[in-house]
Amino acid sequence: MKKQYLVFLVIALVLTVFLVPTAFADDPVEGRAGRAELRFMEGMSDHHQMAIDMANDCLSNATDEDLRTICQNIIDAQSAEIAQMQEWLLNWYNVQYAPMPMMEMMEMMGGMGGMDHGGMEGMPHTDPPMMMGMMAGLNRLEGVEYDIAWAESMIDHHDDAIHMAERLLERVPQGEGHDELRSLAEQIIEDQTGEIETLENLINELSA
Numbered sequence: 001m002k003k004q005y006l007v008f009l010v011i012a013l014v015l016t017v018f019l020v021p022t023a024f025a026d027d028p029v030e031g032r033a034g035r036a037e038l039r040f041m042e043g044m045s046d047h048h049q050m051a052i053d054m055a056n057d058c059l060s061n062a063t064d065e066d067l068r069t070i071c072q073n074i075i076d077a078q079s080a081e082i083a084q085m086q087e088w089l090l091n092w093y094n095v096q097y098a099p100m101p102m103m104e105m106m107e108m109m110g111g112m113g114g115m116d117h118g119g120m121e122g123m124p125h126t127d128p129p130m131m132m133g134m135m136a137g138l139n140r141l142e143g144v145e146y147d148i149a150w151a152e153s154m155i156d157h158h159d160d161a162i163h164m165a166e167r168l169l170e171r172v173p174q175g176e177g178h179d180e181l182r183s184l185a186e187q188i189i190e191d192q193t194g195e196i197e198t199l200e201n202l203i204n205e206l207s208a
Contacts, residue, residue: 055072057135067147158192
């Protein structure tokens with residue numbers, strides 16, 4: 001009888017270790033940390049969509065093959081991260097969220113008489129002037145001049161993403177939020193810091 005009790009106790013401990021964290025993983029985070037997670041996932045999804053829009057423009061207009069490879073890598077990586085954040089938003093906070101591509105947003109705004117973005121119900125958080133600012137002047141450039149200007153703009157865009165990720169890590173300390181989201185923020189910092197260095201080196205090569 002004692003042996004059976006010990007077996008039961010071991011099984012109970014194993015279930016506690018493996019099942020409790022799994023149940024907690026899908027729970028929403030309350031308070032300021034939860035609001036910070038929501039802001040980050042929605043804001044970074046929009047920010048990633050801007051990068052994807054810029055990268056698609058790069059694939060259409062860039063002449064340097066190394067730059068074109070970087071642009072395709074951005075599309076692949078950030079599309080996957082958007083999908084991951086959409087899944088977490090739904091699982092953790094019951095929020096369905098989809099960033100809107102730049103051209104689609106511009107068309108919608110034009111069709112609504114240029115209404116202020118802040119007053120449009122259902123519109124994503126991305127600021128259209130900021131999106132246009134990232135692309136400013138690129139349509140007037142071609143060849144190596146386009147390549148350099150695009151790389152400079154993406155460096156600024158990556159820099160903003162790094163700051164967004166750093167703010168999340170500050171606002172949601174270890175143990176107060178979802179570890180998976182902290183890991184993604186850390187990965188964004190690492191990946192985009194590396195891409196900034198790559199783009200800086202490419203600019204130096206193209207400017208020589």
